Amino acid sequence: MKPVAFDYERAASLSDAASLLARTGGFVKLLAGGQSLGPMLNLRLAQPDLLIDITSIPELTAIIDGGDHLEIGACVTHSDIEDGRVPDHFGGLLRQVAGRIAYRPVRNRGTVGGSLAHADPAADWISALSLIGADAVLWSQRGVRTVAVENLVVSSFTTALAADELIRGVRIPKLSPAARWGFFKFSQKAGEFAHTIGGVLHDPARGVFRAVLGAIETAPIVLADARPLFGGSAFDSGIANRIDREAIARLLDGKNVTDDYIRSLAPVALKRAAIQASAS
């Protein structure tokens, strides 16, 4: 399969991208790494009139140290993080996640912002960045707003982005040296999309105890206070033994997750993440 004919423009700046986005009369898609959009174009699942390549907009590849957080541009690639070109203020969490996304050729081109905007429920960043409590920085000519990543993803392949908005970057809180985390992803084969994702983050210096259950065919379940998943317990070394399966089942009910396979994997993923977090 080959794509339908489309116009291609490479935006040199944010305002350039904005005026292209505002061009009327057709369906417009932003092109970052193209690792999801490319196949969709070829399969003609996406038939845009205009593709705006945003990878050479300087702000989108910038990395800014904001003191208590790091802001990385939307077009930072997975391998930029995997290889440590993005400073690791996250105790290795993002590097582990990045290094296990798909295959290396995908990681070389695929971007953090592109993954968030695509919002595949089984993708890694929507779960991992929700776990760490990151904010997406959304830009339009109307201005800049920040939205927590967990609120950016509304449901499967659906985000809260407005038609004239793009993701400029992601603000990721730095973890304290005392932070402990676990992130478990199960796929049947290397490089495959996740069958289940579980994440646990405990950062006592910042008063954080968060958890995520992902790859559930819709937006991940994110708990800013993870204690209800562990019978109300605070984080400690035995946390993995106190997982409340019924609490997880209720959360999955709330998201209308009916597939028994996904429902049986979710507590396993959370437990294994908790084991990793409490063992480190």
Added chain:
Amino acid sequence: MASQGIGARLRRKEDDRFLNGRGQYIADLRFPRMRDVAFVRSPVAHARLTGIKIPDQVRAQVFIASDLTGVTAIRAVSPLPGFQISEQPPLATGKLRHVGELIAMCLADTRAEAEDIAAQVTVEYEELPAVVDMLKAQEPGAALVHDHFKRNVFLETGFDGPIEAAARNAPVKVTRELRTARQVMSPIECRGFIALWDSRLEQLILHGATQFPHVVRTGLSQVLQLPELQIRVISSDVGGGFGYKAIVAGEEICLSWLAMRCGYPVRWLEDRREQLTANANCREHHYAITAYADENGKLLAFDARAAVDSGAYSAYPFTSAIEPSQVSAILPGPYEIPAYRCKTAAVVTNKCPQLPYRGVARPNVCYAMELMIDAIARQIGKEPHEVRLANLVRADQMPFNNITDKHFDSGDYPQLLRTAVEEIGLAKVRARQMRGESDGRLIGLGMSVFSEQTAHGTTADGKRRALYEQVFARITPDGRLDVRAGIQSIGQGLETTLAQIASECIGIDTGKIQVKLGDTELSPYSSGAWGSRGIVWAGGATARACKELASRVAAIGAAMLQTDVKSVQVRDGGVFGPHGSVTLADIARAFYLAPSDLPGDIDPHGLEVTGGYAPSRLTGVHTGSAHATVVAVDTETGGVEILDYVVVEDAGVLINPMIVDGQIHGGTAQGIGAALFEEMPFDAQGQPLASTLADYLLPGSAEMPDVRVFHMETPSPYTEFGQKGVGEGGAIGPGAAVANAVNDALQSLGVEICEIPITPRRILTAIAKAKRAA
């Protein structure tokens, strides 16, 4: 000269080309004014076609069935009695019978533009009930895929031995229902063709990725009603075949028809979605089996009913009869079974046609038989290998005719199995299972042993005369060797192994040999690459041609040395007499360029020979193998890790052991795919659900264990050097071995899974079911 002949671990001659990017696949070829074709395909599994609407502005670029003048339907007819014949039109007429069936051919400067045109074509149809399940398809009242069939069955066949007496008093009776998923043969290079018309020779030239250029020519000649002289099929490098490129189908027929009329080259390159969903699938079998045994597991009787989902059409040339007829003949495998019955059906469904994939029906029957053996072992509380040893044909029985009259030429199956059991370390694995794993995973050990009839004639029963194989060999005026074979290389390394055989026979350095393949104009006829036949048939023919050449070289050499031909030897690049030697280059120069230097009675047949060959038994030879594996099963996620994998193989005398090892590694990878990953599911409407490689999982390097290969070399008495076929074998054993290992691991949970692939979802579902039952 160090030996480069039989048994040399020579590096593959063709790899220099492949590894340096000089391979030439269909998509690499460029022709002036070449245009691209895209096809409109059926969006539904079963419907009555009521209309095709084509906008006027593109009508001249779109071709439908009524445009295809002079083209007949594809008829792949089995000579077996009772076979029902399907007519497969190159472009659909009347009915649509599977998703992806060809409806219209669209032509443009590029593939993308051709797809734009295809998108403007509207197909009108009335949907009919889709026939999706091969068991329900056979029931009375099921919708008929072909209106002129009485039932949705191409062929019922089988082996009708009496079993009642043997079964009546059997102390052990084990019944199972077993399934293997529909799979997709997945060469890296999909199918693809370029057709052009040579107006000077009035000849159609078809460049195609195929396993058998000569068969494609014959098939095209029939369908296009064009003499074979007017067709040339060229297949340069082929990026994997596995059976998927052993077909003549609508795309190449349509392209050829178009090229004969349009005046420029036309190309179709299959994309991955077409490969997965549209053209041909494989391996979907169902078995209902009852095995009868004594207390020691000695088989007393075996009663089976099998069904093969053959899809909507019988594919050319192997037909939809090939798998079911093989199932009933080879299900007994390497075992001595005193009473046997098997009924099989080739079932018609609204799916794309079924093709024989690497191993043909053997991976399925090996799976079915070997799961039954393990089930018996569990029931009587014996080690699985003990039950196998109680039933395997022994070396002292060779040659052996089994109950279905399969003739085992040579081999030692018990020793193959004992070696596998020893190398996998059965005792250590059992001890480890007793200890348990610190990570909570369950360890399982599984094995399979099988016999593979290879290199048989055109029919596996050998009753109809086989195609012979011929190879042409010529010494060039500068003393090198030009070998041309009609068989095609799809990755087996034939440019190397045929050169080794030539070197063995003439004593010429393989660096001075060129083996040319894949062009009907340049090579003798061959039925091509299938049935693990290459090294036996084309290898045999190469030997016959080169031995004859060697005798002619000897005669000329003896004349030049002024000695008797009986006193010379052909070796080391020349002819050696009692008092001197001449090189092949000297001999060739004398023969071609300075004939006056030779005596007048030199044989005028010269230094080129076409040698023909068939093994001395047309039923071929039996290659034996045992696989053993250890797996770890994560009962919480359903994940399976293969910890160890052993293959013990007896393919007779090995021409190039390194290439054989490569064949086994590759085949084993595909077998592991069948065991754990690969499945083409369909919904109730007959829609194929895995349309990309994100959905159709193939094992990757990360999923492959380090396969440990061990060889036995029992020569076959029926082949030129004692060699046997081996190209398919690796793919046969893993489905059974891995499934038995997983079931061994899950035995303590009361779980037995009788379906492959064993996915995490199937494992968790089975564990949950066992928990509810407990």
